[in-house]
Amino acid sequence: xxxxxxxxxxxxxxxxxSLPGVPVMRYGDEIGxxxxxxxxxxxAVRTPMQWAPSQGGGFSDADPQSFIAPIxxxxxxxxxxxxxxxxxLHRNSLLHRIIxxxxxxxxxxxxxxxxFHLIAIDDDAVLGIYYEAEDRSILTFxxxxxxxxxxxxxGIRHATWTACLADKRYEDALVxxxxxxxNIGGYGYRWFWTNxxxxx
Numbered sequence: 490x491x492x493x494x495x496x497x498x499x500x501x502x503x504x505x506x507s508l509p510g511v512p513v514m515r516y517g518d519e520i521g522x523x524x525x526x527x528x529x530x531x532x533a534v535r536t537p538m539q540w541a542p543s544q545g546g547g548f549s550d551a552d553p554q555s556f557i558a559p560i561x562x563x564x565x566x567x568x569x570x571x572x573x574x575x576x577x578l579h580r581n582s583l584l585h586r587i588i589x590x591x592x593x594x595x596x597x598x599x600x601x602x603x604x605f606h607l608i609a610i611d612d613d614a615v616l617g618i619y620y621e622a623e624d625r626s627i628l629t630f631x632x633x634x635x636x637x638x639x640x641x642x643x644g645i646r647h648a649t650w651t652a653c654l655a656d657k658r659y660e661d662a663l664v665x666x667x668x669x670x671x672n673i674g675g676y677g678y679r680w681f682w683t684n685x686x687x688x689x
Contacts, residue, residue: 493521493565496676499586499656500631503678506594507618507629510601519587520576523566525559536561539568542575586656593654593680597627612640615673619645621685627653628663628681635675642669654680 491497498521505512516522516538524533537560540547546560546568553560561567576584594600599622608617614634620627628650632638650663656677663669663681673679 490521490523493523493571495521495583495586496656498583499590500633500676500678502587502590503629503654503656504616504631506590507600507631507678507680509603509605512594519584520571520573521566521583522571523561523564525561528559532558539572540574541572542569546572547574589654596653597625597680597682599625600627600629603627608645609643610640611642612638614638615640617642623685625682625684629678630671630673630680631678632673632676637672637674637677639670639672642671645669648683650681650683652679653682654678 491501502514502518505514515534520539522536522539525536526533528536535558537546537548537556537558539561545551545553545556548560549556553562562569573584576582579585599620603620603622605618605620608619608628610617614636615630615632615638617628617630620629626646626648628645630642645665647665650665652659652663656679657674659672659679661672663671671679
């Protein structure tokens with residue numbers, strides 16, 4: 490998917506986890522596992538999970554020739570290159586990014602059920618969602634452009650907002666007024682939260 494572009498894959502998951510409802514993932518998505526298009530129909534996406542670069546991809550100690558579905562052992566998505574063990578070793582890997590996104594989402598279950606509205610933003614590349622739960626509020630921003638964007642948002646109530654998730658380190662802070670100006674990197678994402686008692 491997306492030719493293995495990890496920044497765009499991370500963005501897709503940031504979008505998925507910032508939407509209302511329950512996010513659903515398929516096994517292997519968290520490491521950018523590919524498909525085997527040499528296989529027919531649904532079997533192309535039912536290859537064994539790639540746990541490690543060892544024989545059989547860490548899926549089984551059995552002879553890979555005996556697997557019901559063949560493991561991906563060639564091309565850019567081969568198990569020797571794309572696997573959980575190697576992903577865990579690199580802090581900037583897609584797996585770690587998705588762990589961060591999923592952990593942050595679990596800290597803010599309000600995203601699944603709280604009332605929300607889209608934020609008025611002056612750049613079409615940026616999507617902003619404002620969740621207002623009983624005790625706290627959450628803001629999520631994603632940039633669908635490959636270019637960094639400085640955008641202006643309106644309708645955000647005055648508050649002390651705390652950053653809780655971002656694709657990288659940002660130097661600017663969310664300072665509210667009649668308008669809010671923020672920077673966001675290409676295919677970037679930023680989430681903020683505040684206690685409702687801080688809203689004014």
